[in-house]
Amino acid sequence: MRYIxxxxxxxxxxxxxxxxxxxxxxxxxxMEICGGQTHTIVKYGIEPxxxxxxxxxxxxxxxxxVTALEIIDKAIAIASRPDVIFTSFGDMLRVPGSSTDxxxxxxxxxxxxxxxxxxxxxxxxxxNPHRKVVFFAVGFETTAPANAMAVWQAERxxxxxxxxxxxxxxxxxxxxxxxxxxxxxxxxxxxxGHVCTVMGYEEYFPIARRYHVPIVVTGFEPVDIxxxxxxxxxxxxxxxxxxxxxxxxxxxxxxxxPAQKLIAEVFERxxxxxxxxxxxxxxxxxxxxxxxxxxxxxxxxxGHLAAEESPLCIAGLVLQGLRKPHECSAFGSRCxxxxxxxxxxxxxxxxxxxxYHYGRVQPHPTH
Amino acid sequence: MxxxxxxxxxxxxxxxxxxxxxxxxLLAHGGGGKLSQHLIQKLFLSQFxxxxxxxxxxxxxxxxxxxxxxxxxxxxxxxxxxxPGGTIGELAVNGTVNDLAMCGARPQYLSVAFILEEGLPMxxxxxxxxxxxQAADLAGITLVTGDTKVVDKGKGDMIFITTSGIGMIxxxxxxxxxxxxxxxxxxxxxSIADHGIAIMSVRExxxxxxxxxxxxxxxxxxxxxxxxxSKAIHVLRDPTRGGVASALNEIAGTARVGxxxxxxxxxxxxxxxxxxxxxxxxxxxxxNEGKLLAIVDAASSERVLEAMRAHPRGRDAVIIGEVIxxxxxVVVMKSRIGGSRVVDMLSGEQLPRIC
Amino acid sequence: MCLAxxxxxxxxxxxxxPVMGKVSFGGIQKDVCLEWLxxxxxxxxxxxxxxxxxxxxxxxxxxxxxxxFEEMEGGLDELDGGDPSDxxxxxxxxxxx
Numbered sequence: 004m005r006y007i008x009x010x011x012x013x014x015x016x017x018x019x020x021x022x023x024x025x026x027x028x029x030x031x032x033x034m035e036i037c038g039g040q041t042h043t044i045v046k047y048g049i050e051p052x053x054x055x056x057x058x059x060x061x062x063x064x065x066x067x068x069v070t071a072l073e074i075i076d077k078a079i080a081i082a083s084r085p086d087v088i089f090t091s092f093g094d095m096l097r098v099p100g101s102s103t104d105x106x107x108x109x110x111x112x113x114x115x116x117x118x119x120x121x122x123x124x125x126x127x128x129x130x131n132p133h134r135k136v137v138f139f140a141v142g143f144e145t146t147a148p149a150n151a152m153a154v155w156q157a158e159r160x161x162x163x164x165x166x167x168x169x170x171x172x173x174x175x176x177x178x179x180x181x182x183x184x185x186x187x188x189x190x191x192x193x194x195x196g197h198v199c200t201v202m203g204y205e206e207y208f209p210i211a212r213r214y215h216v217p218i219v220v221t222g223f224e225p226v227d228i229x230x231x232x233x234x235x236x237x238x239x240x241x242x243x244x245x246x247x248x249x250x251x252x253x254x255x256x257x258x259x260x261p262a263q264k265l266i267a268e269v270f271e272r273x274x275x276x277x278x279x280x281x282x283x284x285x286x287x288x289x290x291x292x293x294x295x296x297x298x299x300x301x302x303x304x305x306g307h308l309a310a311e312e313s314p315l316c317i318a319g320l321v322l323q324g325l326r327k328p329h330e331c332s333a334f335g336s337r338c339x340x341x342x343x344x345x346x347x348x349x350x351x352x353x354x355x356x357x358x359y360h361y362g363r364v365q366p367h368p369t370h
Numbered sequence: 371m372x373x374x375x376x377x378x379x380x381x382x383x384x385x386x387x388x389x390x391x392x393x394x395x396l397l398a399h400g401g402g403g404k405l406s407q408h409l410i411q412k413l414f415l416s417q418f419x420x421x422x423x424x425x426x427x428x429x430x431x432x433x434x435x436x437x438x439x440x441x442x443x444x445x446x447x448x449x450x451x452x453x454p455g456g457t458i459g460e461l462a463v464n465g466t467v468n469d470l471a472m473c474g475a476r477p478q479y480l481s482v483a484f485i486l487e488e489g490l491p492m493x494x495x496x497x498x499x500x501x502x503x504q505a506a507d508l509a510g511i512t513l514v515t516g517d518t519k520v521v522d523k524g525k526g527d528m529i530f531i532t533t534s535g536i537g538m539i540x541x542x543x544x545x546x547x548x549x550x551x552x553x554x555x556x557x558x559x560x561s562i563a564d565h566g567i568a569i570m571s572v573r574e575x576x577x578x579x580x581x582x583x584x585x586x587x588x589x590x591x592x593x594x595x596x597x598x599x600s601k602a603i604h605v606l607r608d609p610t611r612g613g614v615a616s617a618l619n620e621i622a623g624t625a626r627v628g629x630x631x632x633x634x635x636x637x638x639x640x641x642x643x644x645x646x647x648x649x650x651x652x653x654x655x656x657x658n659e660g661k662l663l664a665i666v667d668a669a670s671s672e673r674v675l676e677a678m679r680a681h682p683r684g685r686d687a688v689i690i691g692e693v694i695x696x697x698x699x700v701v702v703m704k705s706r707i708g709g710s711r712v713v714d715m716l717s718g719e720q721l722p723r724i725c
Numbered sequence: 726m727c728l729a730x731x732x733x734x735x736x737x738x739x740x741x742x743p744v745m746g747k748v749s750f751g752g753i754q755k756d757v758c759l760e761w762l763x764x765x766x767x768x769x770x771x772x773x774x775x776x777x778x779x780x781x782x783x784x785x786x787x788x789x790x791x792x793x794f795e796e797m798e799g800g801l802d803e804l805d806g807g808d809p810s811d812x813x814x815x816x817x818x819x820x821x822x
Contacts, residue, residue: 004644004751006731006770006787015794016707022797038725039727048709065725092775093650093721106718117722119649120776122758145727146724148761149777152743159742197727200772200780223727225707226794252787253772253780261761262779340717350725360714582753644751648773650728724728724775 006252010224019229020052023236030056031239032188033232034181034324036174037143037195038065038350039223045357047225057236060189060324061357063177063277066141066170067094067350068322071276072310074170075100079108080305081137081168087303088114088131090124091139097349101310121153121167128157128165137299140167145197147171147288148262151269154290154297166299169289172275174198175206176286181323182214189324191235193221193228196250201266203258207246215244222250269294278346279312279319316345321354328355335359385496386412395490400520413496414516417503422479422514430514432479435538440475442466443534449527451498454568455583459501461659462531464588465610467509471590472606472662474545474597475537477509482533483517487526498529509588511535542601549604550625554693555671557664559592559678560585560686561637562614566656567645582641587660592683599677602667609663612716615654615701617663619715623699631691631703631713650723654703655716665693729774731782732757734767748773 009015035041041061044050050059063069079100082089089105096106096117109115114134118124121138128136140150150167157165174195181187194207199220207218217238221231231249238244248254266288275287290298312318315333320326328334328347338344340356347353387408398405415423422430446462463480470477482502486495506513539545564585571582589608596603605625609617614636622629638646638653646653660683666674671689678684691703701713732748732755743760748771758777759765770782 004640004647004730005733006782007647009787009791011706012794013707014799015797018794018797018799020708037727042725046711047705047707048711049707050709052707052709067725092724094723094725096721097718119722122776142724143727145729145774145779148779149758149775152758152760152777156743195727197729197772197774197779200729223729225705251790252783255780259761259780261763265761360712641752644749644753647730648750648753648755 007224010222010226012226015226016229019226019233022233023057023229024054026233026240027054027056027236028240030058031190031236032058032060032324033191033193033235034060034062034189035193035221035228036062036064036178037193037198037223038067038353039197040064040193040195040221040228041354041357043223043225043228045360049225049228053232057232061354062181062324063280063322064143064195065094065350065353066143066146066172067098068318068346068353069172069277069280070095070098070141070170070346071278072101072312073276074168075104076310077300077305078139078168079103079105081299081303082108082113082115084303086135088116088127088134088136089139090116090118090127090136092141093117094350095139095141098346099343099349121149122156125153125156125160125162125165128162129160132164135164135166135302137303138165138167140169140171143172143174143195143198144202144266145195145200147266147270148201148259151265154269154294155265157297158294163296166297166302167290168299169270170275171270171288172277173272173286173288175210176283177277177280178210180280180283180286182210182216184323186325187323189216191216191239192218193231193235194218194246196220196222196227196254199248199250199254199258201259201262203256204246204248204254205256211244211246217244218246220246220248220250220254222253277322279316279322281319313344318345318347318355321347328358331355382500385493386416387492387496392492394492395486395488395495395520397488397520397522400486400518406518409518413499414518417499418506418513420512420514422512423516430479430481432514434536437541438539439536440470440473440539441534441536442469442473443532444469445530445532447527447530448569450569450572451494451528453572453584454581455565456586457498457501458529458531459498460505461584461586462533463502463505463509463511464586464659466533466535467511467588467590468608468662470535470537471588471593472545472608473539474543474593474606475539476594477511477535477537477590479514479537480506480511480533480535481515482513482531484519485526485530486518486520487528488520488523490528495529505588509590540597543597545603545606547605547607547621547624550621550627550665550693551604551667552627552693552695553668554604554665555668555689556618556629556631556691556693557666557671557675557678558614558636558688558690559589559662559664559684560660561639561642562609562658562661563638563642563646563653563656565659566613567642569657570649571645582639582645585658585660587683589660589662589683592662592678592681595677595681595684596664596674599673600666600670602670603664603674604667605663605665607663609658609661611657613653613655613657614663615652615713616715618701619713621665622701626698628694628697628699629691629701630694630710631701633703634706635688635690637686637688650725651720654713655720727774729772729779731770731772734759734765734769734771736767737765746778748778
């Protein structure tokens with residue numbers, strides 16, 4: 004496939020591996036924010052190819068892992084109602100809430116459907132005027148314009164039976180939260196290429212300056228990741244800390260302006276709780292007041308469901324890169340992909356699931 | 371519930387039960403009385419005529435040779451019942467034929483049990499029966515006994531089919547997962563993920579404009595030609611639900627051997643790849659209905675591969691990996707860039723992702 | 726958080742609201758929303774996430790990048806270390822049967 008295969012080329016990948024080995028002289032800890040990048044790293048077995056000085060930490064980059072427990076519980080409560088068709092991306096179906104998950108609700112007869120696009124959920128609402136269609140609007144900035152468009156479409160069509168359960172999260176505040184933690188070990192970042200495709204990368208310059216970290220906007224194919232790592236290591240070795248764009252074929256500095264306009268029209272910034280990390284101010288989107296008719300949290304009185312994380316789950320420490328999954332006492336025993344205690348074990352690019360699948364053959368990279 | 375089928379079978383004979391009289395299946399059609407008899411005679415017997423079935427006795431009485439008999443059963447509950455490349459009908463026939471072939475047997479006789487939902491359009495049932503007849507003819511298998519029940523509307527998903535089959539295993543053939551040995555070659559008969567993606571492409575919300583067809587096919591002919599080339603075939607498996615990854619994990623677990631696969635060698639059709647990329651699915655875990663995995667003694671693998679490629683069902687056969695000593699029970703794949711990862715069993719069905 | 730892949734725009738319906746187009750991904754075609762890329766033309770490549778095109782592939786950039794890759798010094802022929810399962814060559818058949 005064009006513009007995919009070339010960036011999976013073995014020869015090119017080997018060149019970058021050689022380059023990284025050549026320029027690395029000291030230990031460096033680098034975090035990739037985006038779950039899609041984690042997926043590539045695990046799928047292509049990139050970590051063991053790197054020199055032992057490089058430690059990769061998988062950041063809180065997937066909506067599966069960071070959606071607050073309360074929201075999952077709310078989703079389950081709404082989905083269990085007989086008058087509701089609950090629609091969601093596939094990723095969210097296995098995420099454990101306090102006591103169950105959406106897939107189990109579906110198994111018990113709940114009308115839970117996987118959709119590929121938020122517009123499919125709007126279509127379902129048109130086709131089912133006597134049901135309430137709710138769409139689980141999770142994601143980073145990449146998905147925000149699409150979810151905004153769904154709401155905008157619903158309004159344009161005059162739909163009264165469509166709403167979204169919104170749990171958008173933003174990357175730059177998360178990065179700052181990680182960097183400002185006193186126990187932070189991350190020295191460089193691969194920024195999320197598709198988030199930056201939408202939002203541009205202007206907002207990362209102040210972060211790079213304030214915390215003295217190189218930030219390289221990186222794509223998702225193995226060659227992209229390796230080139231992104233090479234650029235990051237190069238900066239680290241030279242004591243530089245600026246923002247660079249590796250993913251030039253997709254990302255412009257200003258991002259996609261029409262998409263940003265739509266986001267601003269429909270959403271506004273809010274504080275959000277990140278599962279395992281806690282409240283990060285200004286780190287989420289919520290629907291603006293004029294779109295409150297499409298806010299599922301208001302329409303369905305699911306109230307303030309307080310939720311307790313399993314005391315055994317150290318997802319927060321893992322997501323911040325402070326612990327490795329195999330350092331968790333429940334890892335592989337009480338917590339497995341079949342019976343996960345927390346989200347990073349459910350998602351295929353959650354750090355814990357990645358270690359569980361990958362680490363059984365390969366010794367874990369250590370410093 | 372009962373939509374008109376999307377795929378045109380009108381080239382075949384017309385439905386012998388006048389649709390104007392009985393446009394849909396009624397509860398009485400499963401009751402054992404006149405209407406049942408009518409259904410059996412007109413719909414089933416007319417297609418599956420043979421001396422074993424004709425007596426319509428409680429069971430079929432069959433002559434068999436001495437030796438080892440393979441016996442397999444499977445149920446088919448797929449929805450949608452019509453999809454690009456086939457119907458639930460040929461899936462039900464080919465599925466059991468293939469299970470027998472994977473035991474090293476020559477499939478001979480088949481039974482079929484239908485559970486029909488009241489209200490199923492008679493035209494749909496007829497098309498499925500026609501498809502089963504065609505599939506049985508192609509596979510060279512005879513339907514010798516069957517049963518029909520009808521359940522209340524709402525109690526069944528249009529139609530459920532259970533097929534069971536028997537066949538003798540020729541002398542000298544010894545197939546079983548425990549027979550996989552270090553050094554054996556792992557051969558795949560053709561492109562993967564066609565069936566699973568074809569099904570997904572019809573389901574709501576995941577439609578594609580380009581048609582990807584299911585690969586449903588009987589593999590007993592292919593297996594016979596493989597055995598003509600060499601009897602040193604240790605394991606045969608058709609990677610249905612759970613795909614190639616699950617099938618190989620099961621074998622590796624049973625035989626306590628490790629396996630290494632090469633990502634580059636695994637054939638995936640371009641459109642199927644496009645669909646998988648779009649949905650974030652790994653083709654290794656997607657179902658196939660007309661492909662097989664063979665674990666073959668290394669010295670015989672070239673010969674077996676040649677025989678496969680000479681057969682219409684094995685044209686794209688390729689070696690995808692080896693059985694090794696390391697990490698028993700674990701399947702590892704070498705990526706095209708040289709790294710490797712564990713190809714694990716999935717905890718559940720693979721779901722499309724956006725992340 | 727961001728499964729998005731490049732596809733080729735086959736045609737565009739500028740009358741619909743939002744603007745939609747047919748995009749081909751290696752032979753698979755899908756209807757995609759092109760609302761945020763007003764300058765896109767049939768024949769262009771776009772990056773698509775959950776049914777929406779989020780950017781137009783800068784083909785000039787992509788090809789320049791690929792050229793740069795080609796001009797880079799060659800990598801090692803063998804990747805040493807970190808590969809626990811180097812596939813062994815064909816081995817002697819097991820004689821124990």
